[in-house]
Amino acid sequence: MIEQDQHFHLDIFAGPLDLLLYLIRKNEVDIYNIPIQRITEQYLKYLELMKILDLDIAGEFLSMAATLMHIKSRLLLPPEEREELEEEEEDPRWELVRQLLEYKRFKDAADLFGNLERDQGKTFSRKPAVPDPVPAAELPLAEIDLFKLLDAFSEVLNEAEKRRPPEFEPDPFTLDDGRARVLERIAPREAILFHLLFDRGEPRTRVVVVFLALLELIRQQAVQVVQQGHFSEIMIRKVIPAGAG
Amino acid sequence: MSPKNISLKRVVEAILFVAPEPISSGRLDELTAGIRKEGERVKDALAELAGEYESEERSFTIRKVAEGYQLRTREIYASWIRNLYRTRRTVYLSKPALETLAIIAYKQPITRSEIEAIRGVAVDGILKSLLERELIKISGQKEVVGRPYLYRTCRKFLEHFGLPSLAALPPLESRETPSGKKIISAAQLRPAPPEAGEGIEPEETQ
Structure with missing residues (x-):
């Protein structure tokens, strides 16, 4: 189907955290109480799709999959064993939640920047004689x-x-x-x-x-x-x- | 027909008219030193001009951009001007690029690995293209092992987004959920009793 050398590197998926936020939004679940099993399943489905497309899946997507499965396995332990194992440890989802929330702040800011950029694109000033060139490949x-x-x-x-x-x-x-x-x-x-x-x-x-x-x-x-x-x-x-x- | 008096206001206007980039009030002060009378201020002249453009419904206005002042056309005239510049494409930044820029803007100076820790993905390619577009610059090296580069935004960044200054960045959202729930401690996140079914869900039937 797709020739060997046509391995796609599409730098258009913002990343695993973005995908997770998307899934959380799509499922309308609480970020503080992520249903790990459901979200993990869906996350893996996306990775599968990217594989079908022969996209060059960034390693971070895979490592996030591992993290999700690890959290899932820890949550699957019976409560007694979990307590034994964790003692003073916190909910295994916590670190991920913290990371998602921190990321989300900047993702929201980025959306805002996107709006500012579009607004600014509608007004014009006198430009230097030579407009800055944007090489086609770098678009x-x-x-x-x-x-x-x-x-x-x-x-x-x-x-x-x-x-x-x-x-x-x-x-x-x-x-x-x-x-x-x-x-x-x-x-x-x-x-x-x-x-x-x-x-x-x-x-x-x-x-x-x-x-x-x-x-x-x-x-x-x-x-x-x-x-x-x-x-x-x-x-x-x-x-x-x-x-x- | 030439005006009887040369006023500070008109000199400022003339300078803004030809300046290719935003021009700071300090620079305007320097440039108008010879014409400025006792007690006259560039700031007042700018405000007066802006008021004039407003009341006369001019197609342009004075905008504060990147620590300076600039004449810019009003948004409603965009389509006509785009026709003038047929070949010049407006190129918007990608989502990953915007995210990376946002992190740098709020956390500068910041290293690559600190950015990557927040975004959860490698950003070397993006940093390179942001550097090429002069939206960011390397401002030094962090005094830690490996002495990694520190990145900052440039003046072009402010121009690109029409921001008057870094201080004028919109405030970063605090970590809140839409329901207004403040960030909670890890202790509050402890697994609920099993009967609540928190975390582990029954197999879903689709």
Whole structure:
């Protein structure tokens, strides 16, 4: 499916703490009382998805998985044994909670900075004669909720799984094809519902390739992921360069 | 037709009009030394100009940015100006970059490993690109084993976010839950009695 040398390093997932906060929010659970079992299961599911995508999973994601499983195992001990083992020790979740709360303060501040940045982007001053060049390869990424996008991908993948036709021939569909498809489908309307990027009964490998192509386009800021409301479907939109606004 | 009198206000306006970057009040003081009369202050001239732009509904205004003053267009005119600069793309920072910058902004000077302890991921690549964009700088080395570099934000950081000064950073949220629950001690987090089912959940049926 994906060629060997196309190992993706997408620096777009903010990190394991971000994923955990996302899961806590999504499950509407109390950060002070994290249901470790449920959250761990879901966390591992995301790692699985990243593996399917052949994303270069940062080591920190794996080490957080180990931490979660360790906490889980300690909580699973019968209460008597736990007391024996811990004596003066605290809830095994505490250190993680502390870390999450500390991280969240800065994550919230980062959101605020994002707003300030956008506001500032709407006002202009006299610029030095030469605008600072931003090399294309260094283009930072637009802000989107990528875990949400992974969720949507997971749904499409499940659909593909159900309809998988029994065929084992190599699919000649390349990443460039995937890219072309995404752009083609967006083109007529400048935006498209996420699931319409995929075809019914499409082989799983092709779904993966199209999704990878989408991630790459996001990274290049060629497309943008938007969502109108909390529960509305994710849409993919063409990015109109601000300069051409 | 030229004005009868050259006023401090108009000189300040002229300087702001051509200045390519925010200009501090100290610098304005220096530049207007020859015209400033006894008791006249640059600050008052700036306030007067700002009031004028406001009441005349000018398309621009005076903004305090990065410890200085700058003429900037009002937001509602953004789309027309973007048409002027077709080739210049507004590039926004990524989420990881914003998080890293936020940590540096509030905790500066700070080392890479201290940032990583908060974010829970490696930040070397991000630091490199923030350094390249001159949003941060290396301000020294910490006097601990290994003498790691310390990072600080630069003036460009303030400009990028339209902040008047570091002191004007929005206050960092205290560690509170949305319900207003203050951070609680570890003791309060002790596992509840088993019957409460805290922590360990029954197998979920989906």
